[in-house]
Amino acid sequence: MRRTTRRRLTRGAMYALFVAAIGLIAMAADWERLRRVFFQLDVAREQFPEIVTIAAKNTVLFTVISFSGGLVLGVTLALMKLSPVLPYRWLATVYIEVFRGLPALLTIFGIAYVLPIAFGVRAPGGSVGAGLVALIMVAGAYIAEIVRAGIQGVPKGQSEAARSLGMSPARTMFFIVLPQAFRIVIPPITNEFVLLVKDTSLLFIAGSTLLTKEITTFSRDAVSTSGNATPLVMGGMLYLLITIPLTRLVAVLERRMAKTR
Amino acid sequence: MTQPTPPRTDVPAIEIAGLYKRFGDNEVLKGIDLTVKAGQVVCVIGPSGSGKSTLLRCVNRLEEPTSGQIRVEGIDILDPEIDLDKVRARIGMVFQSFNLFPHLTVLRNLTISQRRVLGRSKGEAEEIARANLERVGLSDKIDAYPAHLSGGQQQRAAIARSLSMSPDMMLFDEPTSALDPELVGDVLDVMRALADSGMTMMVVTHEMGFAREVGDELVFMDDGMIVEEGNPRDVLANPRHDRTRAFLAKVL
Numbered sequence: 001m002r003r004t005t006r007r008r009l010t011r012g013a014m015y016a017l018f019v020a021a022i023g024l025i026a027m028a029a030d031w032e033r034l035r036r037v038f039f040q041l042d043v044a045r046e047q048f049p050e051i052v053t054i055a056a057k058n059t060v061l062f063t064v065i066s067f068s069g070g071l072v073l074g075v076t077l078a079l080m081k082l083s084p085v086l087p088y089r090w091l092a093t094v095y096i097e098v099f100r101g102l103p104a105l106l107t108i109f110g111i112a113y114v115l116p117i118a119f120g121v122r123a124p125g126g127s128v129g130a131g132l133v134a135l136i137m138v139a140g141a142y143i144a145e146i147v148r149a150g151i152q153g154v155p156k157g158q159s160e161a162a163r164s165l166g167m168s169p170a171r172t173m174f175f176i177v178l179p180q181a182f183r184i185v186i187p188p189i190t191n192e193f194v195l196l197v198k199d200t201s202l203l204f205i206a207g208s209t210l211l212t213k214e215i216t217t218f219s220r221d222a223v224s225t226s227g228n229a230t231p232l233v234m235g236g237m238l239y240l241l242i243t244i245p246l247t248r249l250v251a252v253l254e255r256r257m258a259k260t261r
Numbered sequence: 262m263t264q265p266t267p268p269r270t271d272v273p274a275i276e277i278a279g280l281y282k283r284f285g286d287n288e289v290l291k292g293i294d295l296t297v298k299a300g301q302v303v304c305v306i307g308p309s310g311s312g313k314s315t316l317l318r319c320v321n322r323l324e325e326p327t328s329g330q331i332r333v334e335g336i337d338i339l340d341p342e343i344d345l346d347k348v349r350a351r352i353g354m355v356f357q358s359f360n361l362f363p364h365l366t367v368l369r370n371l372t373i374s375q376r377r378v379l380g381r382s383k384g385e386a387e388e389i390a391r392a393n394l395e396r397v398g399l400s401d402k403i404d405a406y407p408a409h410l411s412g413g414q415q416q417r418a419a420i421a422r423s424l425s426m427s428p429d430m431m432l433f434d435e436p437t438s439a440l441d442p443e444l445v446g447d448v449l450d451v452m453r454a455l456a457d458s459g460m461t462m463m464v465v466t467h468e469m470g471f472a473r474e475v476g477d478e479l480v481f482m483d484d485g486m487i488v489e490e491g492n493p494r495d496v497l498a499n500p501r502h503d504r505t506r507a508f509l510a511k512v513l
C-alpha cells in the first residue's frame with residue numbers, strides 16, 4: 001500500500017517536471033519568428049504537387065531500387081563469404097570491407113565521376129543511374145553482413161536434417177536455411193532499409209536534374225528559391241511519413257511470424 | 262515411377278570396417294567394425310563422449326571418416342564418385358533435438374524432401390505424409406507448426422518425416438534424451454512398432470529397457486572402440502568386460 005502510494009507520487013512528480021520543462025521551452029521560444037521562418041503556408045502551398053509527385057516519389061523509387069539491387073548483391077556476397085571455395089570467400093571479404101569502410105558519399109562520387117574518366121564507361125541512366133549503382137554497391141556490402149549473420153544464426157541441425165533427407169546443398173540453402181535466416185534478419189534489414197531511405201539524399205553528389213530530385217535536394221533547392229525554411233520542415237515530415245509506417249508494418253509482420261516459431 | 266525399390270536383403274544393410282575418425286588431435290573412433298543385417302535392430306550404448314553419435318553420423322557421412330570402410334547395402338559410401346544425396350535419401354536419421362523445420366507446417370515438413378529429392382507429385386507426397394502421420398499418431402497435427410507441438414510430438418513428427426522418404430534403414434541418435442519422462446513412452450512405442458514392421462534400425466540410446474526388448478544386438482562403446490557386442494539380454498545380464506559392467510552399474 002505505502003509502496004504503491006510512493007510510486008504514484010514519484011510518477012506524478014515526473015509528469016509535473018516534464019510538463020514544466022515543455023512549458024518553459026514553449027514560453028522561451030519566439031513563436032512568431034519560428035512560424036515566419038518554418039511554417040509559411042503560402043510557401044508550403046507552392047511546393048505542391050512537385051514535392052510529392054517528384055521528390056517523395058523519387059526518394060521511394062531510389063530506395064526501392066537500391067534496396068532490391070543491394071538485396072540481390074548482398075545475398076550473393078553472403079553466400080560467397082560462406083562458400084567452401086576460398087577465392088569466393090576472399091573476394092566477398094575484400095568487397096564487404098572496402099564498401100562498408102568507405103563513406104557512401106565518396107563511393108557515389110567515385111562511381112559517378114571517376115569511373116567515366118578512368119574507363120570511359122557511364123552508368124545507365126546518367127548521373128542518377130551512376131549514383132544508384134553506387135548505392136546498390138554500398139547497400140550490398142551491409143546487407144551481405146546482415147544475411148551472413150542470419151544464415152549462421154540458423155541452427156546447424158537444420159541443414160543436417162535437410163542433408164540427411166537427401167537434399168543437395170543448394171536445395172538445403174534455398175528451402176531450409178534461407179527462409180529461416182530471413183526471419184532472423186528482418187529487424188536489421190529494416191534498419192538498413194530506413195538508412196537507405198535517408199542515404200538517397202546523398203545522390204545529389206552525382207548531380208541531379210529537375211526530374212531526379214529526391215526530398216532533400218528538392219527541399220534545399222526550394223529553400224534557396226523561396227528564401228524560407230518551410231520546405232525543410234515539409235521534407236522532414238515526408239521522410240517520417242515514409243519510414244514510420246514502414247517500421248510499424250514490419251513490427252506487425254514480425255509479431256505475426258513469431259507465432260509460428 | 263516413384264514406388265521405392267524394396268530394401269536389399271542379400272547384403273548387410275550397414276557394414277563398417279576399420280573405421281577411424283579424428284577431430285584434430287582428438288581420436289574419437291579407433292577402429293570400429295560393425296555389421297547391421299537387413300531387418301536387424303542394433304542398439305548402441307556407452308558413456309558420454311565415447312563416440313556413439315560420431316559413429317552414427319559417419320554412416321550417412323554427416324561426419325567424414327578419417328579412414329576405414331562403410332558400405333550401405335553393399336555400396337561403398339566413401340567412394341568419392343558416389344551420389345551421396347541418393348544414399349542419404351535411403352537412410353532415415355532421427356536426431357536428439359528433432360530438427361523439424363520450424364518455418365514449415367508438419368505436412369510440409371513431411372513432403373518437402375519427398376517432392377524435392379524423390380520428385381514425387383504433391384498428391385502422392387501428401388498421401389504418404391498422411392499415412393506416416395497416422396502411423397505415429399499425429400494425424401490431428403498435420404497443419405500445425407512444430408513450435409506448437411510437445412517434444413514427444415515433434416520427435417514423432419520427425420520420425421514420420423524420415424519414414425516419408427521410404428528409407429531402407431533408420432538411424433536414431435538418442436531420440437528420447439531431450440524429452441520429458443512422460444513423453445518418452447509414446448516415441449518408444451512408435452520405434453517398437455517400426456522395428457516390428459521389419460525396419461533396419463541403428464539406435465543410440467540410454468533406454469536399456471528398449472534395447473533389451475526390441476534390440477536384436479547390443480553394442481557397448483567406450484573410448485572410441487566397441488568393447489562388447491552381443492544379444493542384448495546376455496550383455497545386460499552378464500556383461501563380460503569390466504568397463505561394460507561399470508557402465509551398466511551406473512545406468513541400470
Ligand SMILES: Nc1ncnc2c1ncn2[C@@H]1O[C@H](COP(=O)(O)OP(=O)(O)OP(=O)(O)O)[C@@H](O)[C@H]1O
Pocket residue numbers: 284287289307308309310311312313314315316
Ligand atoms: N564436430 C566436432 N568437432 C570436434 N570434436 C567433436 C565433434 N563432434 C564430436 N566431437 C568429440 O568427439 C567425441 C565423441 O563425441 P560423440 O558426440 O560422438 O560422443 P557420444 O558418445 O555421442 O556422447 P553423448 O552420449 O554425450 O552424446 C567427444 O570428445 C566430442 O568432444
Ligand SMILES: [Mg+2]
Pocket residue numbers: 313314315434435
Ligand atoms: Mg551423442
